[in-house]
Structures are given as structure tokens and as C-alpha cells.
Amino acid sequence: QSVLTQPPSVSGAPGQRVTISCTGSSSNIGAGYDVHWYQQLPGTAPKLLIYSNSNRPSGVPDRFSGSKSGTSASLAITGLQAEDEADYYCQSYDSSLGGVFGGGTKLTVL
Amino acid sequence: QLQLQESGPGLVKPSETLSLTCTVSGGSISSSNYYWGWIRQPPGKGLEWFGSIYYSGITYYSPSLKSRVTISVDTSKNQFSLKLSSVTASDTAVYYCARQLWGGYLRNIDYWGQGTLVTVSS
Numbered sequence: 001q002s003v004l005t006q007p008p009s010v011s012g013a014p015g016q017r018v019t020i021s022c023t024g025s026s027s028n029i030g031a032g033y034d035v036h037w038y039q040q041l042p043g044t045a046p047k048l049l050i051y052s053n054s055n056r057p058s059g060v061p062d063r064f065s066g067s068k069s070g071t072s073a074s075l076a077i078t079g080l081q082a083e084d085e086a087d088y089y090c091q092s093y094d095s096s097l098g099g100v101f102g103g104g105t106k107l108t109v110l
Numbered sequence: 111q112l113q114l115q116e117s118g119p120g121l122v123k124p125s126e127t128l129s130l131t132c133t134v135s136g137g138s139i140s141s142s143n144y145y146w147g148w149i150r151q152p153p154g155k156g157l158e159w160f161g162s163i164y165y166s167g168i169t170y171y172s173p174s175l176k177s178r179v180t181i182s183v184d185t186s187k188n189q190f191s192l193k194l195s196s197v198t199a200s201d202t203a204v205y206y207c208a209r210q211l212w213g214g215y216l217r218n219i220d221y222w223g224q225g226t227l228v229t230v231s232s
Contacts, residue, residue: 002156036218038157045206045222046157052218089157093215098170099147099159 003028004090004102011108012080020075020105022090028100030071033093037066037075040087040104049088050075077107085109112137114207114223122201122230128194132207132223139188140165145210147219148181148192150203158203162210163190170216197230204228 005023012018022035029035035053038046048057050066053073065076073092077084090102118130132146139146147162161171163181171179180193194201204225211217 033215034217038219045225046219047222048218048220051211051220057220091157091159091218093217096173098172099162099210099216101149101157101159104156 002103003094003097003100004092006088006090006102006105008103009106009108011110012077013110014080014082016080017076017078018080018107019077020088020090020107022073022075022092022102024071024073024092024094024100026071027096028071028092028094029068029073031095033095035066035068035073036091037064038089038091040089042086046089080109082109112209112221114209114221116205116207116223116226118226118228120227120229122197122228123232124198124230125196128192128197128201128228128230130192130205130207130226130228132190132192134188134190134209139183139190140185143212145170145212145216146183146190147208147210147216149206149208149219150201151206151225152200152203155203160192160194162216164212199230202228202230 037050039049040046053068054066094100145162148160163169178195183190206225207223208219209221
């Protein structure tokens with residue numbers, strides 16, 4: 001069981017908006033540690049999508065956005081496209097466990 | 111452009127030690143503010159962080175794996191390595207090496223290797 005909890009799956013139609021939640025605790029997200037998001041396409045290494053809660057690396061479309069509040073964080077994807085179908089992982093730091101990941105969320109574009 | 115490449119045996123016998131090396135090119139492993147880490151992903155499952163090392167040798171390990179894991183660095187070769195002892199079938203996974211930002215604590219991973227599948231089987 002992962003330290004950060006994500007829904008196993010989400011889905012949406014092209015053009016729609018979806019959100020993926022990442023719930024932690026007082027020893028990680030709630031302690032103020034930043035949350036980062038990765039996109040993993042099938043058969044490839046994860047790619048940094050959002051860093052430090054809400055920042056996009058160069059080249060990541062502004063359709064992707066992140067937020068954090070309390071012990072949780074969220075990734076939002078607007079204008080859903082077929083190419084967004086992938087697994088998404090949140091990651092943070094835990095004061096006892098070190099680096100921690102969420103269990104991952106599979107996004108299906110209907 | 112920074113590149114990371116994992117290398118090592120793709121098949122390891124149960125109870126033996128898994129050894130992987132990550133070669134960094136396009137940049138120096140001695141860069142300030144970056145740690146170098148290992149993450150694995152069992153088939154069909156999620157990501158698990160092993161630990162990370164600074165070029166000076168400072169390490170952070172996952173408590174659940176700490177008793178079996180050793181991460182080391184060789185700055186002269188621009189490489190870092192992973193050793194996982196007493197492996198079992200549950201250690202079968204794709205192993206990734208990665209660069210992780212340090213900002214008072216371990217932060218985001220900005221570069222990943224392509225990953226290498228290691229199967230534990232007799």
C-alpha cells in the first residue's frame with residue numbers, strides 16, 4: 001500500500017477536464033513537502049509533468065496544472081486529448097520514509 | 111542534454127545480489143544540488159523509491175529496503191551503482207536510475223534512465 005493515495009483510474013471524453021487526487025498525511029504533504037507529478041506512457045520511463053506543486057517544466061502544455069492544499073494535492077488536465085492516456089504518479093517526501101510515490105492512476109480517454 | 115543509462119544483468123538468481131550501474135553522460139555527477147537515485151517498478155505495478163546518493167557519498171535509503179540496499183558513487187567514471195542483496199522473485203522489476211533535485215530535502219526527479227528489466231529466477 002502506497003504512502004500517497006491516488007485513485008486507481010479516472011476517465012474522460014476528449015475535450016473534458018479530469019482531476020487526479022493525491023492524499024498524504026502530516027508526515028509528508030501535510031508537513032509542507034512539495035508534490036510532483038509524472039506521466040508514464042506505456043513502455044516508457046516516467047516524465048516530469050508538474051514540480052513543486054504547481055510548476056510546469058518547459059515543454060509541458062498548460063492544459064496540465066497542479067495544486068496542493070493541506071494533506072492533499074491534485075493534478076488537473078483540461079481539454080483532454082487521446083495522447084494524454086497514460087499512468088500518472090504523484091511524488092513527495094516523507095520525514096520518516098524519504099522519497100514516496102502514489103500508487104498511480106490510469107487515465108483512460110474515452 | 112543529460113542522459114542516464116542503466117546497465118547490469120537482466121537475470122539474477124534467488125538469494126543472490128542484484129547489481130546495477132548507471133552511467134551519466136552530458137553532465138557531471140558532481141553537480142551541486144542534485145542527488146542520484148534508484149527507483150523500481152514491478153511489472154504492472156507502481157513506482158518505488160530505493161534511495162539516493164550525493165556525489166560526496168551522502169545517502170538516503172528507503173527504510174523498508176535499507177537492510178538490503180547499498181548505493182555508491184564513482185565520480186571518476188561519472189557513475190553510480192545499486193546493490194540489492196538476498197533477492198527474491200518479488201524483486202523482479204524494471205529498475206530506473208534518475209537525477210533528483212535537492213532543496214533542503216529530496217525533491218522532484220527531472221531526468222530518468224530508460225529503465226532495465228531485472229528478473230529474479232533460478
